[in-house]
Amino acid sequence: MSFDVSTIKADFPILAQQVNGQPLVYLDNGATTQKPNAVIDAITHYYRNDNSNVHRGAHTLSDRATSVFEQARKDVKGFLNANSSDEIIWTKGTTEAVNLVAFSWGLQNLRMGDQVLVSHMEHHANIVPWQMVCEKTGAELVPMPVNDDGDIDLDQLNGLLSENVKFVSVAHVSNALGTVNPVQDIINLAHKVGALVMIDGAQAVAHWDIDVQRLDCDFYAFSGHKLYGPTGIGVLYGKADLLNLMTPFMGGGEMIETVTFEKTTFNTLPYKFEPGTPNIAGAVGLSAAINYLNSLDREAVASHEEDVMDYALAKAKQTKGLRIVGNAKHRAGVLSFVIEGTHPHDVGTLLDQQGVAVRTGNHCAMPIMERMGVPGTVRASFALYNSREDVDALFNAIEKIRMFF
Numbered sequence: 001m002s003f004d005v006s007t008i009k010a011d012f013p014i015l016a017q018q019v020n021g022q023p024l025v026y027l028d029n030g031a032t033t034q035k036p037n038a039v040i041d042a043i044t045h046y047y048r049n050d051n052s053n054v055h056r057g058a059h060t061l062s063d064r065a066t067s068v069f070e071q072a073r074k075d076v077k078g079f080l081n082a083n084s085s086d087e088i089i090w091t092k093g094t095t096e097a098v099n100l101v102a103f104s105w106g107l108q109n110l111r112m113g114d115q116v117l118v119s120h121m122e123h124h125a126n127i128v129p130w131q132m133v134c135e136k137t138g139a140e141l142v143p144m145p146v147n148d149d150g151d152i153d154l155d156q157l158n159g160l161l162s163e164n165v166k167f168v169s170v171a172h173v174s175n176a177l178g179t180v181n182p183v184q185d186i187i188n189l190a191h192k193v194g195a196l197v198m199i200d201g202a203q204a205v206a207h208w209d210i211d212v213q214r215l216d217c218d219f220y221a222f223s224g225h226k227l228y229g230p231t232g233i234g235v236l237y238g239k240a241d242l243l244n245l246m247t248p249f250m251g252g253g254e255m256i257e258t259v260t261f262e263k264t265t266f267n268t269l270p271y272k273f274e275p276g277t278p279n280i281a282g283a284v285g286l287s288a289a290i291n292y293l294n295s296l297d298r299e300a301v302a303s304h305e306e307d308v309m310d311y312a313l314a315k316a317k318q319t320k321g322l323r324i325v326g327n328a329k330h331r332a333g334v335l336s337f338v339i340e341g342t343h344p345h346d347v348g349t350l351l352d353q354q355g356v357a358v359r360t361g362n363h364c365a366m367p368i369m370e371r372m373g374v375p376g377t378v379r380a381s382f383a384l385y386n387s388r389e390d391v392d393a394l395f396n397a398i399e400k401i402r403m404f405f
Ligand code: 7TS
Pocket: 030, 031, 032, 092, 093, 094, 095, 096, 123, 125, 126, 171, 173, 174, 175, 176, 200, 202, 203, 223, 359, 363, 364
């Protein structure tokens, strides 16, 4: 199978529009990706034909809704190569998945003197929940240092690892710098001291296949909306033996086995962590996104994305006054930069006037912005439908705004 970016682009109806009189060039995929027809149609089909609540109805629509919902879980299991569908917990997104592990595993297991390691380049979603739980338990949150290029130094990490470290939580790919972290090495090193490891895959899953069994991570989280699926649906993968030992952090319907005023016993996996009516249409949409990706040659997609990234980097290096923030050895999907004498927000607004959508600011990653000595950056983030022409449009737009500074 080959890869033709214009055919792919045609699968995403939102991209065929003009913004401020210019063809839309959407380079804000780190924030959220656009949705292919396959996803939009699957959600519409679900609401037109199958909508009902799951796991409770004695009627046909409820059976159908349950069946598509549980099929979606199986699709995610296949996508991550988990050992069992019981290890796939639906959440609202990566943020809820991290909170679930921090408040459920963390409150149960962390004590005074324990340490939780997160990298200096984490999104706030992978810092704040741990900080909240550390404050409650007396454990210490320790940042893993990142060098000036935006890479984690494994020797320094090794120096931090001791038997006091009970948990390591790290991004697979940094949303602020694009660094692809050496998660396999981090998992192996952390396991040597007996720490559990969670990988925040929010920025990784869209770019390549994930195999949680090969990685041997204890938890893996991602959001559907960064994988061409809908917002409001995400996944926590966890090893079944760990999830079984964890007490749920949210209570309600569905997650129970029996309830009396004296005591509640909990349901089995995965339902134990899924109180209340879930985002059924979201799961259906996410499953359609996974099937869409699986219908493509993912290796061809990955090499196309690398080509666009390399092309953007080369152009950035040739652009006068532009400083790339983060020069990691291995990066994916994200080009963060500042332009001398300009404020990132002004650059963002002027690019938008030319139809180019980027994100500006601290990208919910204030610690790494401070570490890199910038208040914020302009971030162009790429998806499979972006092309070299989109990169040209970005840099042509940057050239045109020079006169304003
Ligand atoms: N972790 C990483 C690495 C992220 O990039 C994000 C979202 C999250 C966690 C949180 O994901 P959510 O779906 O639960 O919100 N990152 C971004 C971004 O870079 N711009 O907007 C959202």
